[in-house]
Amino acid sequence: MVKVEGLHKYFGPLEVIKGVDLEIREGEVIVVFGKSGSGKSTMLRCINFLEEPTDGTIQIGDMKLSGGHRNRRKREQIRQLRIQAGMVFQDFNLFPNMTALENVMEGPVTVKKIPRDQAERTGRETLQKVGLAEKAEQHPARLSGGQKQRVAIARALAMEPKVMLFDEPTSALDPELIGEVLQVMKDLAQSGMTMIVVTHEMGFAREVADRMVFFNDGVILEQGPPADLIGNPQFEQTRKFLSAVLEGTN
Numbered sequence: 001m002v003k004v005e006g007l008h009k010y011f012g013p014l015e016v017i018k019g020v021d022l023e024i025r026e027g028e029v030i031v032v033f034g035k036s037g038s039g040k041s042t043m044l045r046c047i048n049f050l051e052e053p054t055d056g057t058i059q060i061g062d063m064k065l066s067g068g069h070r071n072r073r074k075r076e077q078i079r080q081l082r083i084q085a086g087m088v089f090q091d092f093n094l095f096p097n098m099t100a101l102e103n104v105m106e107g108p109v110t111v112k113k114i115p116r117d118q119a120e121r122t123g124r125e126t127l128q129k130v131g132l133a134e135k136a137e138q139h140p141a142r143l144s145g146g147q148k149q150r151v152a153i154a155r156a157l158a159m160e161p162k163v164m165l166f167d168e169p170t171s172a173l174d175p176e177l178i179g180e181v182l183q184v185m186k187d188l189a190q191s192g193m194t195m196i197v198v199t200h201e202m203g204f205a206r207e208v209a210d211r212m213v214f215f216n217d218g219v220i221l222e223q224g225p226p227a228d229l230i231g232n233p234q235f236e237q238t239r240k241f242l243s244a245v246l247e248g249t250n
Helices: 040-047 072-083 100-110 116-129 145-157 175-190 202-208 226-231 236-249
Strands: 002-011 014-024 029-033 055-060 063-066 085-088 163-167 194-198 211-216 219-224
Touching (some): 063 072, 100 145, 145 175, 211 236, 219 226, 219 236
Parallel strands (some): 029 194
Antiparallel strands (some): 002 055, 055 063
């Protein structure tokens, strides 16, 4: 479903992603973790071209794009690729002047040119899926952090993506609100959605992930099933990071 080949990303002279290769099968849930600044969120943003890869290729489904120079044709290809890759950010990024329903409808109406009445039906159904049907007419200011994030998930789902990308979706939430967002993500995984999740929520990784990927200094240092990676990491950097994260959750 997703294939990353030879991905490099520079910010000026600083190389943040150093030749990453990664494949994700349809229906697979991947948890990407690593310390701050390791490049994991940058990789996620390169997958849907929110950051332009300096070099390498990104493939989602049968669409394949190379990093580098953008022209008009490539901008349209990026738009098509983004439709297939729903993105959920840590800070929600909802439109404050729109209701929850209007936020969810915006992409289908403006990007996919779906009629408003059809987009509204789909929007209400999608809000129902994330447990927020009764909040459809509320503006973000009237919602809790967990509710805002669930609206953000519904907004991404309304575009009917092939893969969902989550960039630390619970890191901006109060502890008591994290569970409601993780439950929606678990339900999504069980429905067969292909997911790439940047998170330090090890309980979620143990329960839901098919594979964990440890990022360190711009490269994938190791990857494998959660039982292997959490139970028997092969590298000292992974052991130290997991020890710190797991100690912090006890």
